[in-house]
Amino acid sequence: MATISFSDLTFSWPDGTPVFDGLDAVLGPGRIGLVGSNGAGKSTLLRLIAGEFGPARGSIGVTGALGYLRQDLGLSVGQRVDEVLGIAGVRAALHRIESGTAADSDFETVGARWDVEERAVALLGRLGLDYLAGSPHHLDRRLDTLSGGETVLLGLVAELLADPDVLLLDEPTNNLDAAARNRLYEVLAQFGGTVLVAGHDRELLERMDAIAELRAGRLRLFGGRFSYYEQIIEQEQETARTAIRDARGEVRKQSRELVETRIKLDRRRRYGQKMYENKREPKIIMGARKRQAEVSAGKLRNNHLEKVEEAEQRLEQAEELLRDDREIRVDLPGTRLYPGQQVIALEEVTLANGPVVSLAVNGPQRLAITGRNGAGKTTLLRRIADEGPRVSWRMLPQRLDVFDESATVYENVAAGAPHADPELIRGRLARFLFRGAAADMPAAALSGGERLRAALAMLLLAEPAPRLLILDEPTNNLDLVSLGHLTQALAAFQGALIVVSHDLRFLDEIGITRHAELTSEGLRE
Incomplete structure (x- = not known):
């Protein structure tokens, strides 16, 4: 029953930007898809669970051993396959034991892991890395000989070798071909613990037992596959759109009635003034009637003002339910090419x-x-x-x-467009969701999704x-x-x-x- 739990989880970026404030949730067991728009905090939540970040307040609980496949993997192209798998030290100790040159510490290093090479080769073959699985000697290969997709699979093998009870995966199907994706799906289907997958791969999400949506710092759990989650959200949005239409109609109605009331009150006021000027009744009676009319008019006017305010509040509440997610806007330049060119x-x-x-x-x-x-x-x-x-x-x-990691997003983009006006560059960066201070963020601090948006902007x-x-x-x-x-x-x-x-x-x-x-x-x- 491996689970992940959050109690009063609170976290902000160093500049004070809040990400989570008092988050409470329990995830698992089973396979859970973590969804949300770019920047919602999916990768941040996984890093908090993995212990790479510490919460400002609250706690995170994980039952059992934890494995974490990062979005960027954090690997060096000079690393060997066995180093990525975390078995380089054990392999070296095994080889010294087999050659008769072992020290006592080598037996301690190996412990019960005498079959670690065979297990690694078997897992590599299971995920389709056939030429790495062909022989233990292939575990000496360097990462710069592997493709991006093969590196992702290698990172997954490294996590599975550690026999985790809870497995965190951040965009695990990036760069994978169709065959590799299918093998990944099979491995996750057979995994016995809890899997939390952050990603946008619809086919992978459709294979989940539940969907956890991260939105506005809150986590909402939906039982069932991604298509069921989409169905629920669409129903809620249709209800919100209907509520907005009704609320707008009520605002118009109450505003119209307020105008009509003001016209009636103005007519009464003019009639009363005329009667007072003509002095058709004693002054004391006319004064009493005037005060009574003013009180009645005030009550009537306030009553309609309250109804308008109530209608506007209902409209505001309905509009809050309608999703207006930030999204990039890409306008490509007119770069026509002609047939035969x-x-x-x-x-x-x-x-x-x-x-x-x-x-x-x-x-x-x-x-x-x-x-x-x-x-x-x-x-x-x-x-x-x-x-x-x-x-x-x-x-x-x-x-x-493609970035100068020490430069900001704006500086990286400006370097490729030296003749562009700074305000024009910032305006266009806003279309890629880099607004205000976000455009001045160092490239080294960008998340995976932010790096892609910044790279598209540069391009x-x-x-x-x-x-x-x-x-x-x-x-x-x-x-x-x-x-x-x-x-x-x-x-x-x-x-x-x-x-x-x-x-x-x-x-x-x-x-x-x-x-x-x-x-x-x-x-x-």
């Missing part, structure tokens, strides 16, 4: 991992490059960039290593405007609303696109015109 021309180019590739892209073609993890898709994109496209271009790399605001976009897994870390806006923007782009993505729905919606699969023999269309 040469964009890319590669002839018999040999990639580092073996395939020989020829590729021509002309005019506003939209090319999707697919292939298994490790096939060399990212390597191909880098080679295209190195060869030099024939038109202005920009590339969004998979690892998002699309650069000078000259790109006529070719080279995108390596552009949908990673984007919430569903922002993904929709990016999709619409790319669908309207008039230049050429070369996109590596495992999201088939995304590729279909941006209007891909060519598909090419990268294999060990080369590109196959």
Whole structure:
């Protein structure tokens, strides 16, 4: 019965921005999808659970051993596979024991883990890392020989080797091809403890036992799959929209009645003044009637004012229930290319991992490059960039290593657009949700979703405007609303696109015109 519990959990950023204030919740057992818009605090909550951050107040309880697969993994490309798996020391001790050169400390290091290499190889094979699973000697390989998707799977193997009772996963399907995703789904289905998955992969979320929505610092739990959660939210939103319509109608009605009452009162006042001026009744009687009329008029006017205020309050309460999530707005420059205009021309180019590739892209073609993890898709994109496209271009790399980490978001964007007015840059950054002080945040402090938004801003605001976009897994870390806006923007782009993505729905919606699969023999269309 592994669970995660929060009691009065309170946390703020160093600048005082609140993230959670008095959060109380219990999650688990089972598989739980953690959803929410970019910036809602999903990764922050996982880091709090993992102990990377400490709460300002309150407590977090985890029953059993904890495993945590971070969004950025925090790995160095120079690390070996066994170092990532956390078994390098045990392996070295085992090898000394087998060679007869062991010290007493080596037996203490190994303990009961005599089969650690075999377990690691078996798990690697289970998740499709076949060439790493072929032999224990392959555990000596360095990370810079692996693709982004293979690195994610390797990080998951490292967590599973520790036999956790509670497993935290932050965007675990980023960079994974379809086969790898299916293997990940199978592993999670068979996991016996509690899994908390933060992500936007609809298929993965549809396999959850429950959905936990993080919104405005509050956690709300929905039993059932993601589609059930969407259904409940849509029903609530339809109810909110109806309530808003009714409340607006009531405000109009009460405002109209207030105006009509004021007109009636003005008429009575003028009539009374006229009677007083004509002195048709004794002065004392007319004065009493005037005071009585003023009291009655005041009560009537206040009564209608109260009704207007009550109607406006009901409208405000109804509007609070209607979701108005922040979302990026992407306006791509008019960068029309004409049919036949040469964009890319590669002839018999040999990639580092073996395939020989020829590729021509002309005019506003939209090319999707697919292939298994490790096939060399990212390597191909880098080679295209190195060869030099024939038109202005920009590339969004998979690892998002495009920043001067010590500079702010604004400074990074401004460096690529030296002639742009500062106010124009800040205005455009606001469309990527970097408003006010957020634009002055150091790049090193950005979360995964923020890094992607900042990288997109750098890409699309650069000078000259790109006529070719080279995108390596552009949908990673984007919430569903922002993904929709990016999709619409790319669908309207008039230049050429070369996109590596495992999201088939995304590729279909941006209007891909060519598909090419990268294999060990080369590109196959």
